[in-house]
Amino acid sequence: MALTHVNEKGEAHMVDVGEKPPTKRKATASGVVRMQKSTLDLIVQGGLAKGDALAVARVSGIMAAKKTPDLIPLCHPLPISSVKIDFATTENSVKIIATVATTAPTGVEMEALTAVSVAALSLYDMIKAVDRSAIIEQILLEEKSGGKSGHYVR
Amino acid sequence: MALTHVNEKGEAHMVDVGEKPPTKRKATASGVVRMQKSTLDLIVQGGLAKGDALAVARVSGIMAAKKTPDLIPLCHPLPISSVKIDFATTENSVKIIATVATTAPTGVEMEALTAVSVAALSLYDMIKAVDRSAIIEQILLEEKSGGKSGHYVR
Amino acid sequence: MALTHVNEKGEAHMVDVGEKPPTKRKATASGVVRMQKSTLDLIVQGGLAKGDALAVARVSGIMAAKKTPDLIPLCHPLPISSVKIDFATTENSVKIIATVATTAPTGVEMEALTAVSVAALSLYDMIKAVDRSAIIEQILLEEKSGGKSGHYVR
Amino acid sequence: MALTHVNEKGEAHMVDVGEKPPTKRKATASGVVRMQKSTLDLIVQGGLAKGDALAVARVSGIMAAKKTPDLIPLCHPLPISSVKIDFATTENSVKIIATVATTAPTGVEMEALTAVSVAALSLYDMIKAVDRSAIIEQILLEEKSGGKSGHYVR
Amino acid sequence: MALTHVNEKGEAHMVDVGEKPPTKRKATASGVVRMQKSTLDLIVQGGLAKGDALAVARVSGIMAAKKTPDLIPLCHPLPISSVKIDFATTENSVKIIATVATTAPTGVEMEALTAVSVAALSLYDMIKAVDRSAIIEQILLEEKSGGKSGHYVR
Amino acid sequence: MALTHVNEKGEAHMVDVGEKPPTKRKATASGVVRMQKSTLDLIVQGGLAKGDALAVARVSGIMAAKKTPDLIPLCHPLPISSVKIDFATTENSVKIIATVATTAPTGVEMEALTAVSVAALSLYDMIKAVDRSAIIEQILLEEKSGGKSGHYVR
8 A cells, every 4th residue: 555645756746637537526524623611602602603703714714625725735726616614512612514515536525624624723813812722623524425435424 | 801803793803913013923833643553654664754745744834834814814914934844753643743933013823723734634635545534633732932921831 | 585605594605506517608897997187198198008007907807817716705716718808998097897708617707807806906006106096996797698697788 | 207116118016115114004995885775685684794794705805905915916015914894884885994004114005905895896796696786886095194105084 | 920818909818718628638847957066965865865855846846836827827727637746867957847737728838837947946945055056947848748739749 | 064944854944034133135036038039029029028928927927026935835925125027138038137125034036036937937828829949048046135145146
């Protein structure tokens, strides 16, 4: 077994997807921002967003999905067809769930994970003055469909 | 207590740092990519990088630090004076540690956290074909110095 | 009637265009930079461009069309197939007309409007030292074709 | 009188601000998105934002202020110290007011105007499916302070 | 004969490729960084890369290929399907060879040339403190295939 | 002697310039696009630019100077204070000369070289349909001043 993104000499390259037909692909990723309960209260109340904080995080995640090939060196540029970002809260955390779709020769896992990561960073940015010790954790691929490797559910 | 990045009506804005003098600031953040032991063996051998994989992740993290204000909506553009990214491995994980410095009216915590996050995503991108279940976790601020809020160590 | 770009809870998302087939689409937008007659004389003489000013504005508009998905949060990335920017002058204004085309599942209205807006801003930038009170006005969609909503002429 | 951004041969260049000391500068710009009354009702109710639409426009404007030197060819990169975007509504229009500040050798008029323009475009993007004929108008500099040319109020 | 990128009045535009079907296209470009023998020894030893220097150059070139439409005003955005960058060394130079492929209505010559140019600049950046007089030379198109103009070999 | 951009283990990092005071710095770089005489005639006539071609190249070079830290992985972001691009023609070549200035703790050699390279690529882009064999050559640093290493003239 070997890494697909480096050749036999260990040199990085952008994998050739020119022989793969474009097909429908979808990926869902998630991640968690863990914070103090009092911090969460500044953002959400009774399950409802207070002010722009969650909207800012959502917009930053959607925009980041589009920037994925500019951030991740070996990612292909893809014609993203949709991005959706949801938030779910416990009493001291915000879970970020991003779903991205495309019709392309390669998948959108990285786009979904990048959307989650940047939305999490934006959320941290807004709470860091009151809760510097907040942590971003459990960024992972929940599910993907389409492509040769088929359907994956964590 | 209230969020600094939204006003009393909950509207987001870029905080005014115009009255703060530029001072030396430094921040260190870290994060972990947890993977299968066999995956790690593809990247590192006896503590030494094999091929370009870690270099690609390092470069992507350094470049991402510079893109922070383009990714995080309410971050100020800053004249970064250094970025350093180190890797430490256990038998089934790679820890990414990023240190960023500047002389500016505001700190570089977000730059360090963004460098860590994007380096982690780039690493995941390179191993995902062999280890889709790898997880990015424990992205956090290790230490910061400079500015009114003073020295912070986790 | 409801906004297409937010869901029933008011949350923004990038609309799913994955089920729409790519078709030929074209959009023309325009806008006006109104300035003093003496300012216009610095740029245009007898209907002919003097020096690089109009070329700079034209290039900035063409490049901005390509940056649309990076500027407008909920826009899809599109494979633009052409961009054309024309200028028409009256005695105290420059009208900017941009036409953009693509073959894609969604239209290029935003690309045409963004091209016009940025070309107008670039023109203002070059004249602002001599005519700070110049105004950008009447940015609007002139015409669009292709897609389910069909041909639109203002 | 001549344009500052082109030399005597008409060739564009980025004006040399190397001899000018950095000073505090501020600029306020505004613009208007005119739409049908029924469209406005989808965004604002009783003066209160409904859902994310205004937040999306605000975030896009703040981010665009930071992209100004990447959009406007002859603009200098500046260390923006604050960006604020407000909305005021009449019964059929949204007025966008952006204020940007910096400490730099040159002003932030273009940053304020770019923030207004992109926020307006983002707003148009969200309403275009229900109100294609909406118009962006009256983008202008309201006020600027700092720098050799002094205080300007429209 | 006339330039394709300007109209009969000499005005620049992005050429319309909307009538051309997407076909497979590939381009290879190369360039040379000439330096002192002692400088080359800092980067390469016995034909093997020492440290990250070549990897940094390679990554920067791959990422630059994706930025081509953002750098070259009249280039179309293209769905790049692969990028590969190789280095060949003589005793006092590094030759950079980039191959880019796509399936698109227009070719990837500019992407290959941009990858070479930026990889060369990155290499120069890393050696400039020890060898300021190094030169980048002979950036040229080696070969292209696909498209109406057919196969070209220098 | 060792490369400044990698540490003793060969790992790349952005060099720390935090201890260096900002001083005035200037750099001039040049490069040549060699083409057929008949191609040059399409761009320049009697030493005068025909149409927008040279203006497009000039604008792209100015904009590229500002993108340098986004292209060259280990470059610091700098507050560029001026960019100037000149063209000199022989009977079968265009020489591009770029001069960039800043007040910063590090120099602008890379900004000047990047401006030249991208202006050259843009010029090649416009002539490639009529002269695919054109070559970009002799990209080099002509002169730099400011900083600890002092004045350098090639």
